[in-house]
Amino acid sequence: MNRILCAFLILFVMQSCKKDDDIKMMYLAHTLPQTHPVHKGILEFQKALNAKSGGKIQIKIFPDGQLGSEREALELLQIGSVAVTKVSAATLSNFVPEYHILGIPYLFKDKQHQYDVLEGEVGKSILEKGSKFWLRGLCYYDAGSRSFYTSNKAIRKPEDLKGLKIRVMNNQMAINMVEALGGSPTPMAYGELYTAIQQGVVDGAENNPPSFVSSNHYEVSKYYTLDQHSSVPDVLLIGTKFWEKLTAEEKQWVQEAADESSQAEKVFWQNSVEESMATARKAGVEIIIPDKSLFQEQSKSVLEAFVKDHPEMSEIINKIKNQ
Template identity: 40%
Template sequence: MLLIGGTILAAGAGAAVAADCEINLRSADTHPAGYPTVEAVRWMGDQVKERSQGRICLEVFPASVLGEEKDTIEQTQFGVIDMVRASFGPFNNLVPETQIVSLPYIFRSPQHMYKVMDGAVGEQIAEGFAQHDLIVLGYYDGGARSFYNGQKPIKSIDDLKGMKFRVMQSDVFVDMMAAFGANATPMPYGEVYSAIQTGVIDGAENNPASYDTSGHFEVAKYYTLDEHLIMPEVLAISKVTWEKLAPEDQALLKTAGKESVGVMRDLWAKKIAESEQAVEKAGSEIIRGIDKTPFIAAMEPVYAKYVTTPEAKTMVDTIRSTE
């Protein structure tokens, strides 16, 4: 039996199944079981096992069982973990190209993001990941982040002025909020509920699924679909693991990984629809169809700060010209 990952599987059902395979791969995810990313990689594992006639097994470890995102990324780079599903945020300082596709309003819609990431721009970013020992198998959907708060409906950019919003600990996010005329308050995700409840902040921003599952809708009933950030995520395999595989097995994983992208995106669309319906049923007001033009125009100083090299400017132009 060949164990690709650096750590032997713990005893139990997973180990028993793995014992039947020649190659055992472990994939890490911070999301819980049932989440679209987790289920898409599990689907991939089923396909890989079937197409390899039981030679290759892929087990997904959800809910940060193998560590938090930053830790699992590093372990995958070293080959301790074989695969990881991760957001682009932790890579912004490592793979410069990921910072460009993390800019506010760089994508017009989720469909625009899919077309960009599945094309030449995605291939260019994959080359950046490969330089850091990660082989991209596909790009998932991290969702469209929008504002929610407990004070008032946000229908225009003027409604944001002076409000306090929690953001991730990211310079881009802080600068984005300043450009909107709002105040950024970086804080851990787990503190957001109580911070809104006690008035430390007015609200936060995230995708509809997170707004729902976190329970934030209970203390912030106004949710505005401004979609200021449409985030791709990456599914990657360790270069250490990759180079141990035969070419035909590499091809099998590449194909199954690419196919899992469509599965994930379909599951995500269903999850978003379910979450929006659930929060509205619970009393939230979802503000749709706002004019995004002033929001987009306000991002000019953010782009001026972060899009400074000829390469970055070319990528921005390529993304914007993609139809």
């Protein structure tokens, strides 16, 4: 609550200091560090929008969680205190149910299939679903694929997860996936994870390569198994309260700038993955390339359970699988 009040104070002071009524200022909040490839994509969004609008629409970015967590940023977006935010689709699924679909294990055949889905009819329809919750999606950012890393025991096949305590996000899909593979899912705060692995409170965790390295978890994890069980994207969103104030031309500028930044971010992400993997190898981490089909087969129950609980989403899932 204190962070929300601080956010209001910051935004109120900045709004009071505006001098040019011809300029529309968009406040953009996110939780990532400024070295992150997604932040670099957001900078491209800022640059492109400034150019397209001739400076008539400007963006002030608040990175590093300055205005709160992802959930808090979404709440600020809903009430109109900020105009834009970037969050994980996993966080967004707590507000817009359709985003749960993007967390299903092995939903996408490969990276190109994921891009085709997200940039096509299905992806765009999911972005629009949030409008009734005052959260209009603009585009997706690549957030890579999540894989397992462990401190003392290598994971080469699903059976190797048996009995291992694996930190997961506090997300039911992630919990169900680890259970289906035979592990013991252990939700905990990300900031506590380094020490938890170091002290043996958990045996490992799962995340993408840039996060594995930027968090320094590679220092306390000997093995990284690239099973790539989920590919949950990040989402750039604009609050409908701000969106509805824009003219048709301004909306076009914003959407085009977002789409261009999405393409640029793919390159930033891939470069970051390559750099991160090189750092991990240099530090002595064993990189394991398993037979992903074994993990895919054993985690099928997660999809089956989801469809049973959410039959209304089966049509979207079938469109994705058949694309």
